[in-house]
Amino acid sequence: MSLTDAQKEEIAQLRGIETPTRRATVPALEEILYEPLPLLDHGFVRVVDYMGDDSAVVQAARVSYGKGTKKVSEDRGLIRYLMRHRHTTPFEMCEIKYHVKMPIFVARQWIRHRTANVNEYSARYSILDKEFYIPGPDALAPQSKQNHQGRAEGEPLTGEEAHKVLTLLREDAERCYANYEWMLNEEQDPSRRGLARELARMNLTMNCYTQWYWKIDLHNLLHFLSLRADGHAQYEIRVYAEAMLETVKRWVPLTHEAFSDYRMGGVHLSRGGLDIVRRLLAGEAVTQENSALSPREWRELMASLGREG
Amino acid sequence: MSLTDAQKEEIAQLRGIETPTRRATVPALEEILYEPLPLLDHGFVRVVDYMGDDSAVVQAARVSYGKGTKKVSEDRGLIRYLMRHRHTTPFEMCEIKYHVKMPIFVARQWIRHRTANVNEYSARYSILDKEFYIPGPDALAPQSKQNHQGRAEGEPLTGEEAHKVLTLLREDAERCYANYEWMLNEEQDPSRRGLARELARMNLTMNCYTQWYWKIDLHNLLHFLSLRADGHAQYEIRVYAEAMLETVKRWVPLTHEAFSDYRMGGVHLSRGGLDIVRRLLAGEAVTQENSALSPREWRELMASLGREG
Amino acid sequence: MSLTDAQKEEIAQLRGIETPTRRATVPALEEILYEPLPLLDHGFVRVVDYMGDDSAVVQAARVSYGKGTKKVSEDRGLIRYLMRHRHTTPFEMCEIKYHVKMPIFVARQWIRHRTANVNEYSARYSILDKEFYIPGPDALAPQSKQNHQGRAEGEPLTGEEAHKVLTLLREDAERCYANYEWMLNEEQDPSRRGLARELARMNLTMNCYTQWYWKIDLHNLLHFLSLRADGHAQYEIRVYAEAMLETVKRWVPLTHEAFSDYRMGGVHLSRGGLDIVRRLLAGEAVTQENSALSPREWRELMASLGREG
Amino acid sequence: MSLTDAQKEEIAQLRGIETPTRRATVPALEEILYEPLPLLDHGFVRVVDYMGDDSAVVQAARVSYGKGTKKVSEDRGLIRYLMRHRHTTPFEMCEIKYHVKMPIFVARQWIRHRTANVNEYSARYSILDKEFYIPGPDALAPQSKQNHQGRAEGEPLTGEEAHKVLTLLREDAERCYANYEWMLNEEQDPSRRGLARELARMNLTMNCYTQWYWKIDLHNLLHFLSLRADGHAQYEIRVYAEAMLETVKRWVPLTHEAFSDYRMGGVHLSRGGLDIVRRLLAGEAVTQENSALSPREWRELMASLGREG
Known part of the structure; x- marks a missing residue:
């Protein structure tokens, strides 16, 4: 901070x-x-x-x-x-x-x-x-294979790859910032006029x-x-x-x-999910096949109920 | 209050x-x-x-x-x-x-x-x-003749008409409220069940x-x-x-x-209004006819400039 | 319509x-x-x-x-x-x-x-x-005893009480409207000026x-x-x-x-509700007393699961 | 495009x-x-x-x-x-x-x-x-001296400085993008796992x-x-x-x-600005000193009226 x-x-x-x-x-x-x-x-x-x-x-x-x-x-x-x-x-x-x-x-x-x-x-x-955010070693996660939108938690990059990623992130951020400063010309090098702030900022990394x-x-x-x-x-x-x-x-x-x-801490049950819970509570043997749920919904429901699919 | x-x-x-x-x-x-x-x-x-x-x-x-x-x-x-x-x-x-x-x-x-x-x-x-709002004598205004949306300020109804309006407002509000109370049956007349509050309220005046x-x-x-x-x-x-x-x-x-x-305290000048102010300041004799404004806009502009149209 | x-x-x-x-x-x-x-x-x-x-x-x-x-x-x-x-x-x-x-x-x-x-x-x-809404006979419901906010569905008022409620609703709406019209003086009785519309409307019922x-x-x-x-x-x-x-x-x-x-068609399970469903599915005998839910939450949960409380 | x-x-x-x-x-x-x-x-x-x-x-x-x-x-x-x-x-x-x-x-x-x-x-x-935005030569403006928030329009950087700014913007964007691609490892170099997309994106320029x-x-x-x-x-x-x-x-x-x-095309006149317009229209000689406006407001008003301050 x-x-x-x-x-x-x-x-x-x-x-x-x-x-x-x-x-x-x-x-x-x-x-x-x-x-x-x-x-x-x-x-x-x-x-x-x-x-x-x-x-x-x-x-x-x-x-x-x-x-x-x-x-x-x-x-x-x-x-x-x-x-x-x-x-x-x-x-x-x-x-x-x-x-x-x-x-x-x-x-x-x-x-x-x-x-x-x-x-x-x-x-x-x-x-x-x-100031730039450089992830700590635990946060340096690879892409998740299951989830198109996220990272694989708990299995950070290590060794050579981790080292190179961190080096690239740091060097690119620093070089871009140094060039941002040069373009701004806040130190008033009289030989040039300096680029407008609203433009120079586009050179910074996210x-x-x-x-x-x-x-x-x-x-x-x-x-x-x-x-x-x-x-x-x-x-x-x-x-x-x-x-x-x-x-x-x-x-x-x-x-x-x-x-x-x-x-x-809660979970939302769909119409179909609620129906399955009721059938399970009534002692019926419900499987994905006879559940009317898609395999994906079935997996999600079983996970939230703490059961193996 | x-x-x-x-x-x-x-x-x-x-x-x-x-x-x-x-x-x-x-x-x-x-x-x-x-x-x-x-x-x-x-x-x-x-x-x-x-x-x-x-x-x-x-x-x-x-x-x-x-x-x-x-x-x-x-x-x-x-x-x-x-x-x-x-x-x-x-x-x-x-x-x-x-x-x-x-x-x-x-x-x-x-x-x-x-x-x-x-x-x-x-x-x-x-x-x-x-509790009902009954306007005071000064607020008992007739419809404006110029303004479709408003009242004529400063010329309240008087005499017989004012008296009758106030009487009607009061009597209608009170009768409707008394019937609202009867429908609710909060006093628990055992011979009837009472209407739901969400329905009885529709009998009230605005x-x-x-x-x-x-x-x-x-x-x-x-x-x-x-x-x-x-x-x-x-x-x-x-x-x-x-x-x-x-x-x-x-x-x-x-x-x-x-x-x-x-x-x-301010006023918004349109493109046309601003043009007229500039012409007036330059000493030109501008009239509605040579102003490019509609008669209504002209009147509104002259009023805001404190001039007779 | x-x-x-x-x-x-x-x-x-x-x-x-x-x-x-x-x-x-x-x-x-x-x-x-x-x-x-x-x-x-x-x-x-x-x-x-x-x-x-x-x-x-x-x-x-x-x-x-x-x-x-x-x-x-x-x-x-x-x-x-x-x-x-x-x-x-x-x-x-x-x-x-x-x-x-x-x-x-x-x-x-x-x-x-x-x-x-x-x-x-x-x-x-x-x-x-x-035009006024006057409920049909099936909609003329009494206040719910369970639900402070609603009506008792399926048990409309009947007989004398229903008749009187409908009569009051109709008569009050009509009288208020007639007086609204009188105040407006749209028919231009020359002996009076008419009340502004923005005021007269307050006499109408909801x-x-x-x-x-x-x-x-x-x-x-x-x-x-x-x-x-x-x-x-x-x-x-x-x-x-x-x-x-x-x-x-x-x-x-x-x-x-x-x-x-x-x-x-779905239902939201709280953290506590989800816990109970899991325990029930595991064969445990859960009651309100050992559920950690309030009696009211327990009733709501059992109802949504289609079980007697 | x-x-x-x-x-x-x-x-x-x-x-x-x-x-x-x-x-x-x-x-x-x-x-x-x-x-x-x-x-x-x-x-x-x-x-x-x-x-x-x-x-x-x-x-x-x-x-x-x-x-x-x-x-x-x-x-x-x-x-x-x-x-x-x-x-x-x-x-x-x-x-x-x-x-x-x-x-x-x-x-x-x-x-x-x-x-x-x-x-x-x-x-x-x-x-x-x-794809990166690289300003055209006319858009390569220096910081405005009057306006803390903007650029000086109409006086773009030229010559050596312009050339260097454009080169820096292009090179930094391209290098950062190339490193972004390397981190993603979309080409599936089997010797490494690739960084999550949600992280790699932080290396891109704005x-x-x-x-x-x-x-x-x-x-x-x-x-x-x-x-x-x-x-x-x-x-x-x-x-x-x-x-x-x-x-x-x-x-x-x-x-x-x-x-x-x-x-x-319009302009908003404040209470004070409107007062000055009225005084001017009445033939009074109004100056900033007797206007009750700050020098800045006076300048803004004269500019909008098309007059020299």
Whole structure:
């Protein structure tokens, strides 16, 4: 993680100031407010603002669904009910803002989620830092043979090939950056005029780091996390999602628990899958052949039920 | 305004609790936090949460547009620059949540703004309060003759007609509500079963009050206010927009000032309108006939320039 | 259903014109294009435009996920794969536009779906038709005792109570409408000026009909339909959703089939629910007491598995 | 522009098929349907589907704002009225879908517009083409001295510096691509396993081309074009916006004309700017000093009025 001294000082200063507020506050989240959580080799995510807590979800649900008592045990039950039945609007009543630093190829995946507010560091105005993501040895994965979209986890490249890949990634990023700097001519060689920033940036590789402020409501954040903290997500974005899940746990613990139980840990059964579960429970010997499922669906179903196909 | 004693007590209690926070706080907005601002005969709007301040706009702009010093005078200039040039994303970094009570026909206009989060009191679950909007004598306007969409401001109905209109509005609302109550059979007359709430509600008139939590970012709020605090908006929603503008002034005074100067007080000149202004400034005698504008556009332009057509 | 003769003529005229296009066309949907499908007592839904077909989904998926052959059997498999794994963006590539006439209390539920484009008939400009929804005898349901939000299906009110409810609904709607007309003074009684339309409309009851054009992409339409064609949706909006599902079947039959199998007919198992299914399949005797589920969740799970609790 | 023979054949085939439809068709747009319009050195934009026409805007406005006659002259007036008064929802009733190929740094600007549907070519699944944007000699601009965000138009780099910049851009892109290919090991050198695609892509430079399907409604398209066809937009995205404006002209000529007159060719006067125009028109000698405007705002205003400051 690469914060300048000025940034570190600003963070320390912000963390040192406390003012009284009538708004709901969440001490467990205040504890880490502004603190960067380091990720990958130069990245981080940090919570820089938030609004609302578990009670804001309950309050919004109660205006919609009528009154009730206000014990914490009932709040938990109501939040679990909302999560289970996908009553999503009460979760939109909480908002959080992150400051994130990540490689550009990660930012390109991330930005596809359209329901957030974003202000990104602009390479039209400013000069990008000289920082590139170089995977650690465990992350240097080959293409998966089963999954067209992913890598083979747990079997990283090794030896000569790993060494050469890392060398190429580093050398290409550094050479491109050096040439980017030369084109910009920020050091004002008077014999030339320098290329516009908005053009020179095209010479950078996609493991360069960028950063942005990213603000989103809790419902849409959970949707983002359900996709990006999932095992199918690319490792380099998943580490961000996992760190953010921990901030959600501090912020809205009841919502986090319900989300873990009903969304992250669950499985969706199709009409056909449900039919097979019922037949199995009735003692019938169901096989792929008599299941009406395709071989692929059958395999997926058996895997989720913890059975051999 | 009709708050129950329980609601008043809850507000007093919330206002009595202050907790320390590391987040940005805005004392002028904290002053009125949770307090209902009364509107129309039974409505209100109140700020129940917020996130960010003018500095959050500046901070987001600086991550996009590069660094600078941090004097307040420069913050003001930057915010004005952003507003003037419609760089809207930094204003999305602030968020506010309102609790609003308003007549259903007002809610129907309001909900057309899709970029907010909403939780409305549900008449499928709960029973609507016995409260109807009856216009005050000044609001009892006839149809405008010029404007197909609006009322004639400043010339309310009077005398016999006004009296009869008010009587009809009141009697119809009350009779419909009484029959709504009869259909619900909440008093449990054992000789009948009562109609479902989701059906009985259809008997209510559209001046019944409803309420919701409504959460929105500052950019989209300003867009909403530019339309609804405008002279063309219906009076009954405009009073809400005007009250909310005052809360914006407390919350983000620099943004409010820039918004007043560049958006609310300004005017858009078309290509043709700009051409005419240039010709007038050059001393040419321009008339509608030689202007290339339609009579209607000409009238609108002359009005905005403060000239007789 | 209440179409004027002018509207019927316009529909016949539009249906009579065919022009050649290079765009994808769907003959089964063209067959019913512009035709109103009658719903409730005066409502309808009709498809007035569309863009794309099942192949547009496939084409969008292939730009994202790489090339393949183009047999129809493979299109079906790809669409089912996308639906199963919630790869939603390819379904956003199709768009459809409906013209809908429905009671205002139905419109109020409908508009909560924010991802559509809407143009509604405006009662600020125009005068609403004299048409009210009066439920048929089978729809006159009492409040559900189990479900705070719904009605008891299948046990409508009868006899005296039903008769009185229908009479009240009809009389209140008619009286309010008559007074609305009186206030408007469209017949130009010269002794008075008439109330502005934007005000007079507040006297109408919520079973009045309104209408709008409603345009949405296929992904968001399916999300809407999964909520509103569901058994928990209010009957009066469900009939619209069911009619629209039939138009989806004509339009994109492969997508409709996948949607029916994986979304409408399926069930979501939580982490705890999945655990119980696994234990049951392993032959264990699981009861609510040893299940770690709340009684309510247990009941819901057993119901979805088709077992007695 | 780089279409494979297979793609060219597919386009020819699609263009050769015409089917009858009851939907509105636009012959001028059909003429260029599917045809790629070449942009930059390897990019293109092409219209691949559309829905609605100028009449759909009118129809939606009429459901909102009441009936009227249907002469074309009145359609034009209504569309101009809607555009002038920013009644935007009727323009949302038309939809268009483009297939675009552009450099990745252009795609990164483009994707910030969140109100569109997108399916992008995925470098997790597929291998990017070996194509890089290398600016033409006229586009090789230095940084602007006035404008922190832009380039100095009209004064491109020349001679030795231009030659070296072009050489660096080309060599760096080619070397990085060659190493990308080596890492992928698609030629199956059996002595090594190859790096996962999702990782290898990070070695590419941002002038590589990507492509996507991009679908948007007419209102949001015009907003995009007003920003990206503007003189402040980066040249490399502006050429796309300008080509798309031409497709809009074919598609909805009345809307295009109104957009040109009221949005592209117009100017927004602030409260202070309007005041100065009024004073000038009244014959007063206004200077920056007595204007209440900042020097910068004064300069901007005088420039838009065509006067020397």
